[in-house]
Amino acid sequence: xxxxxxxxxxxxxKSGTSVKIECRSLDFQATTMFWYRQFPKQSLMLxxxxxxxxxxxxxxxxxxxxxxxxxxSLTLSTLTVTSAHPEDxxxxxxxxxTGSNQPQHFGDGTRLSIL
Amino acid sequence: xxxxxxxxxxxxxxxxxxxxxxxxxxxxxxxxxxxYVQYPNQGLQLLLKYTTGATLVKGINGFEAEFKKSExxxxxxxxxxxxxxxxxxxxxxxxxxxxxxxxGQGTTLQVKx
Numbered sequence: 001x002x003x004x005x006x007x008x009x010x011x012x013x014k015s016g017t018s019v020k021i022e023c024r025s026l027d028f029q030a031t032t033m034f035w036y037r038q039f040p041k042q043s044l045m046l047x048x049x050x051x052x053x054x055x056x057x058x059x060x061x062x063x064x065x066x067x068x069x070x071x072x073s074l075t076l077s078t079l080t081v082t083s084a085h086p087e088d089x090x091x092x093x094x095x096x097x098t099g100s101n102q103p104q105h106f107g108d109g110t111r112l113s114i115l
Numbered sequence: 116x117x118x119x120x121x122x123x124x125x126x127x128x129x130x131x132x133x134x135x136x137x138x139x140x141x142x143x144x145x146x147x148x149x150x151y152v153q154y155p156n157q158g159l160q161l162l163l164k165y166t167t168g169a170t171l172v173k174g175i176n177g178f179e180a181e182f183k184k185s186e187x188x189x190x191x192x193x194x195x196x197x198x199x200x201x202x203x204x205x206x207x208x209x210x211x212x213x214x215x216x217x218x219g220q221g222t223t224l225q226v227k228x
Binding site for chain 2: 001004006032034041042043044046049091093095097099100101102103104105106107108109111
């Protein structure tokens with residue numbers, strides 16, 4: 001399976017700040033990555049599919065101008081939460097998909113707290 | 116459309132007892148099924164997967180699951196619970212052509228000494 005590194009693990013910032021989260025595939029060239037959001041004691045909510053070299057595919061109800069995704073290389077996808085507000089506080093998790101009938105491999109998540 | 120239902124949001128067992136976490140799925144095509152475990156403030160770790168072949172699948176940490184097509188189930192078991200098994204467990208079914216996972220609601224496993 002793929003080894004996935006997510007950074008930072010935790011970030012606390014003021015309202016109005018933009019925050020970038022990085023997801024790196026350390027040992028696999030990933031054309032497809034996923035970004036999830038998880039609220040306390042809930043399951044994962046898929047936000048978007050990150051496609052290398054093309055635009056991300058957002059799930060219904062996810063603001064693409066709010067959550068900017070860039071997947072410029074086969075090893076790195078970034079999620080930028082623009083002009084973050086307290087309601088954006090959450091646990092964000094990325095994953096790498098290694099292909100047909102294979103599982104996703106997850107990063108360790110980023111705890112985002114907006115004051 | 117595919118869906119996953121995990122029966123029981125919270126399961127409590129004694130250390131050394133059998134662990135049984137239930138998962139039922141709905142899929143119009145042969146499913147790819149997965150169990151993941153999540154420890155607090157961490158991402159998800161793959162426990163085991165079923166794609167094709169043997170219906171009894173063995174995973175890490177002594178867990179196993181059996182794919183039962185007639186019952187549309189993929190229950191997770193472990194013969195003897197350890198304290199370290201206390202975590203959140205997610206069952207998921209995959210859309211094979213996109214890689215998207217549809218997750219169940221999760222089951223919190225508590226292990227009592």
